[in-house]
Amino acid sequence: MDHFPIFLSTKGQRIVLSGGGDAALAKLRLLMKTQAKISVYATDPAPELVQWADARRITLHTRALRLGDVLCAKLFYAADEDAVEDARTAAIARAEGALVNIVDNLHDSAFITPAIVDRDPVTIAIGTEGAAPVLARAIKADLEERLPATLGSLARIGKGFRKMADALPFGRPRRDFWRDYYFNAGPRVVADGETAVEAALDDLLNDHLSRAARPGHIAFVGGGPGDPELLTLKARRALDEADVVIYDRLISPEILELARREALMIDVGKEGFGPSTSQQTINDLLVEHASGGAQVVRLKSGDATVFGRLDEEIDAVDAHNIGWHIVPGITSASAAVAAIGQSLTKRDRNASVRFLTGHDMKGFADHDWAALARPGEVAAIYMGKKSARFIQGRLIMHGADRNTPVTVIENASRPEQRILETTLDRLPADLMDAEMNGPALTFYGLAPRAAALASTEILQEEMA
Numbered sequence: 001m002d003h004f005p006i007f008l009s010t011k012g013q014r015i016v017l018s019g020g021g022d023a024a025l026a027k028l029r030l031l032m033k034t035q036a037k038i039s040v041y042a043t044d045p046a047p048e049l050v051q052w053a054d055a056r057r058i059t060l061h062t063r064a065l066r067l068g069d070v071l072c073a074k075l076f077y078a079a080d081e082d083a084v085e086d087a088r089t090a091a092i093a094r095a096e097g098a099l100v101n102i103v104d105n106l107h108d109s110a111f112i113t114p115a116i117v118d119r120d121p122v123t124i125a126i127g128t129e130g131a132a133p134v135l136a137r138a139i140k141a142d143l144e145e146r147l148p149a150t151l152g153s154l155a156r157i158g159k160g161f162r163k164m165a166d167a168l169p170f171g172r173p174r175r176d177f178w179r180d181y182y183f184n185a186g187p188r189v190v191a192d193g194e195t196a197v198e199a200a201l202d203d204l205l206n207d208h209l210s211r212a213a214r215p216g217h218i219a220f221v222g223g224g225p226g227d228p229e230l231l232t233l234k235a236r237r238a239l240d241e242a243d244v245v246i247y248d249r250l251i252s253p254e255i256l257e258l259a260r261r262e263a264l265m266i267d268v269g270k271e272g273f274g275p276s277t278s279q280q281t282i283n284d285l286l287v288e289h290a291s292g293g294a295q296v297v298r299l300k301s302g303d304a305t306v307f308g309r310l311d312e313e314i315d316a317v318d319a320h321n322i323g324w325h326i327v328p329g330i331t332s333a334s335a336a337v338a339a340i341g342q343s344l345t346k347r348d349r350n351a352s353v354r355f356l357t358g359h360d361m362k363g364f365a366d367h368d369w370a371a372l373a374r375p376g377e378v379a380a381i382y383m384g385k386k387s388a389r390f391i392q393g394r395l396i397m398h399g400a401d402r403n404t405p406v407t408v409i410e411n412a413s414r415p416e417q418r419i420l421e422t423t424l425d426r427l428p429a430d431l432m433d434a435e436m437n438g439p440a441l442t443f444y445g446l447a448p449r450a451a452a453l454a455s456t457e458i459l460q461e462e463m464a
Helices: 022-031 047-054 083-095 133-146 151-160 172-192 194-209 233-241 279-291 310-318 332-339 388-397 427-434 449-463
Strands: 014-018 037-041 059-061 073-078 099-102 115-119 122-126 217-222 244-247 264-267 295-300 323-327 354-357 379-382 405-410 418-423 440-444
Touching: 014 022, 014 083, 022 037, 022 047, 022 073, 047 059, 073 083, 083 099, 115 133, 115 151, 122 133, 122 151, 151 172, 151 194, 172 194, 217 233, 217 279, 217 310, 233 295, 233 323, 244 279, 279 295, 279 310, 310 323, 332 379, 332 440, 388 427, 388 440, 405 427, 418 427
Parallel strands: 014 037, 014 073, 037 059, 073 099, 217 295, 217 323, 244 264, 244 295, 354 379
Antiparallel strands: 115 122, 379 440, 405 418, 405 440
16 A cells, blocks of 8 residues: 555645646546635636636636745645646645645655545545556446435434434444444435434434343354455455454455454464464353453354364353354355366266365374275365375275376465366375465365366277
């Protein structure tokens, strides 16, 4: 992030702009939404500038900017659309203490003006570091369409009611009240006018003041394989409401960013054969925070019900009569098989698929290797990198074909995703050469679609 987004107070402050053409008009249409005192310097001003000056929306000086004109100004815009003149006026503005923006010159600007969605007093600023203004405008258009025009009225009325709402305890009770207002009570009556909204606010406050404190609760949330776009709507809502988020090592930073800024974030990462937070510690944290009334999200990678030790955590909170619910997520096997263009089951290939773990609490996990070694079997092996040689040995010992396809997908669904196509015979050596450090899922009996089709065509030619 090269530009840190802030909202600058401009009420009563001085803003200066040099320029009288299209660039100046575009900036001024936005600046005139503020309560700043705007001074414009233009030797040949557009007719609109003259009209705005006559209406006392700006102060227009029909001459070029000179020394002393930017004194005491907060912001300065160089909008003459001439590189030499813009450089001259910008130098004056910098010397006189203003933050400088040169239109269409990101390199020499101290700040940039974002695309803005205006639902005064609700303002949404969209920035792309100056790299993609067309994209910013597209996002702005999408938000303009989604956000009702009445949103500003609701916010304005709510702002005047904030001191009354301070009668509620700080934290979740106040958040619940305002959520109820903005998404339920307010929108239902806003069409009836300001008086109706104020009456609804009074009724809503009385209702919330009489409510018992909301009990602590735990949402066991599947965070998916890492791509935030694969997170379910229900999971996103849980993160938005959480007071405490207790998350696993494999949860991506992009998903953690979706939690409320005020939420307490607790990393309880575990690593196979490596440093880990004990399960007892995790159980104790769940009980501690939920018993204190917090809304807790226990955020697990993939789906919470697949190799996530979910039952142990539920048993721990049940022992303390704490409420909970499960939010399913996309398991890594689903994301990984999509990455190689295959399906987990296929007619005339495999009518079932096994989900296995490469290791458990005692070490490498044992399974029904004889059944898995039969031709046509498919397995999705979680946490299988370090146990690859053990798995290979067990399968070959039980008669598995050494040429059985094996595919390893690292960081499935993420930008840094990698796919390793190999065979049972080459699996440990190829894994070592690939130096995979991220979370990986191993498919036994599946090759990427292109490789599988090529192999089938070769077999058909040999048989012909």
